[in-house]
Amino acid sequence: MSATERRPGHHPDHHTGHHSGRRGLLVAGAGFASLTLAVALKRAHGPALDVAVCDPGLEAGAARHRGRAYAVAAGPRRMFEQLGLWPRIAPAAEPMRRLVISDSRVGDPVRPVFLTFGDGTEAREAGEPFAHMVEAEPLAAVLLDAAREAGVRLVATGVRAAVPGPRAMRVTLDDGAAEEVALVVAADGARSALREAAGIGWVGWSYPQSGIVATIQHARDHEGRAFEHFLPSGPFAILPLRAGGDLGHRSSIVWTERSADVPALLGGDAAETLAEIERRFGHELGRIALEHGPSAHPLHLGIARSFRAPRLALLGDAAHVIHPLAGQGLNLGLAGAAALAEAVTGALRLGLDPGTDAVLRAYEQARRFDTVAMAAATDGLNRLFSNDSLALRLTRDFGLGLVDRMPGLKRFFIGQASALRGGTPRLLRGEAL
Numbered sequence: 001m002s003a004t005e006r007r008p009g010h011h012p013d014h015h016t017g018h019h020s021g022r023r024g025l026l027v028a029g030a031g032f033a034s035l036t037l038a039v040a041l042k043r044a045h046g047p048a049l050d051v052a053v054c055d056p057g058l059e060a061g062a063a064r065h066r067g068r069a070y071a072v073a074a075g076p077r078r079m080f081e082q083l084g085l086w087p088r089i090a091p092a093a094e095p096m097r098r099l100v101i102s103d104s105r106v107g108d109p110v111r112p113v114f115l116t117f118g119d120g121t122e123a124r125e126a127g128e129p130f131a132h133m134v135e136a137e138p139l140a141a142v143l144l145d146a147a148r149e150a151g152v153r154l155v156a157t158g159v160r161a162a163v164p165g166p167r168a169m170r171v172t173l174d175d176g177a178a179e180e181v182a183l184v185v186a187a188d189g190a191r192s193a194l195r196e197a198a199g200i201g202w203v204g205w206s207y208p209q210s211g212i213v214a215t216i217q218h219a220r221d222h223e224g225r226a227f228e229h230f231l232p233s234g235p236f237a238i239l240p241l242r243a244g245g246d247l248g249h250r251s252s253i254v255w256t257e258r259s260a261d262v263p264a265l266l267g268g269d270a271a272e273t274l275a276e277i278e279r280r281f282g283h284e285l286g287r288i289a290l291e292h293g294p295s296a297h298p299l300h301l302g303i304a305r306s307f308r309a310p311r312l313a314l315l316g317d318a319a320h321v322i323h324p325l326a327g328q329g330l331n332l333g334l335a336g337a338a339a340l341a342e343a344v345t346g347a348l349r350l351g352l353d354p355g356t357d358a359v360l361r362a363y364e365q366a367r368r369f370d371t372v373a374m375a376a377a378t379d380g381l382n383r384l385f386s387n388d389s390l391a392l393r394l395t396r397d398f399g400l401g402l403v404d405r406m407p408g409l410k411r412f413f414i415g416q417a418s419a420l421r422g423g424t425p426r427l428l429r430g431e432a433l
Helices: 032-048 056-065 074-082 086-092 121-126 136-150 193-197 259-266 270-281 329-349 357-385 390-404 407-418
Strands: 025-028 051-054 069-073 093-096 098-103 113-117 131-135 153-155 159-164 169-173 178-181 183-186 202-218 225-231 234-240 249-258 288-304 312-314
Touching (some): 025 032, 025 159, 032 051, 032 074, 032 136, 069 329, 074 329, 136 153, 159 193, 259 270
Parallel strands (some): 025 183, 051 153, 183 312
Antiparallel strands (some): 093 131, 159 169, 225 234
8 A cells, every 4th residue: 555545544643543633624526526635735834734535446546437528618728737737637538619409309310400509609708619429438537546646545444423522623534544634525426425415405405317428430520529419308408529539539428228127128139229329310420339338327416515524525416416408417526626715725725623513614615506596507407408399399499599698698607617707716716715
């Protein structure tokens, strides 16, 4: 085990069975937001702040993320640049320069385009892609390497319990090791055990839909274009990836389908599955082939009633889960990491306890409104488009066409998706902590 993977109870300065890092921070869960938070804090504070990331999935390394890809908005990309990580991530990233939105049925011979982003004044004024598609496995590898280099303790075990006290949180891990830290970050997923143990409520529901993800090879160049086809069962997104594969070009698909129909759609052999994808994928990118997947995942919406409890902050899916149609789940988590890093750093530089309610309240206030707004927007869009009502179809197509003719409104939507609007955390603006 490397120096950054020591068990908390084996700290070289203490032999009493627990770590005395009351200025330290422990993160439960090794997702992208968790690792980004850990790297940002260690880069800002070095040896003065002990940071541990605990997750039994660390044993599998980056490979557990194989086959997934995410849209990284311009704000989080600037954060990665500020942390010195973007040059390592860029080889696995494909700029998303244009987004084309259509509304049709699966069998329609023509898919009329009602809205495009990225090919007009709003793109020239932005001066940069509004997002990059990044494959998950290399992104995880970069973050894990950066965490080790920064001195983050990577501990391949889960958190059994976290009990708050007046001056510290006492943490017990699944392997029996214990320590005291100033702050615990619960990033242990949508079914967060730490959130439940803290008595934080959860508001949400399950959709009668599943998200099907796969990596597709195709013969023609996507030229950085993303497609969002709104179909009666849910959106079908084609998202550009880096070139490669036997056919020369690649894309990721995120296909929303009624959960009841998934077994029939994916239950056949590979040729039948590919035929179902091709019906929705279309022929614009030429011949297609499956590279990875597909895999189906039930879809949910949920938001924690609070993002904090005594000496506990919620991050990522432990705080919020949204519909994937806007591709903003990862960006919400990364924005949370930026806000929490800023709140903790502000306290530490004043010599204050980073686990106090004032620090956690500042974090929650920075993220609560945007999170609820994004959840409401994705839920509303899904309900508006995931149906075959003629009246709703005419109304929404008129609305999409109207937005397409209003550059100011398009710039607003790009700003929202890019996380570049005012009031965002410093890291998302490309500024140091």
